[in-house]
Amino acid sequence: MNAGTMTSSSNRDLVVILSGMLKKLRGVEEIGPGRWRACCPLHDDQHPSLYITLEDDRLLIHCFAGCKTNDIVCTLGFKMADLFARSPGPRQRVHKIRDLDGHIVAEHVRIDSPTGKKFGGGEAAGKDQMVSR
């Protein structure tokens, strides 16, 4: 895998999903930058007919034998939502903390992962941080 494609934070999670999928597939072959071919897990695939393309904000999965992408993704243990980057970013809720005069003294930022899934160190979901002004 090309480390140079992993610098964008928007598709970092997609790379995690992608590598998880590739591990479960047979006959995986990298056919170009961000493009893989593998044997489809849903039909008796003698010649790899499953094509996976990593784009900036999504993973494209297509079986040329006509299997449904949704079924392929489920078989691999993922959800369709996993194929899309969190765009425009993680859901953020900002609670403004005001003093008695109504001046904003701090912002309480809560970031929730839309999938509820934890990545990496396991702190991605429900992380709290204080931003002082």
Ligand SMILES: [Zn+2]
């Ligand atoms: Zn197929």
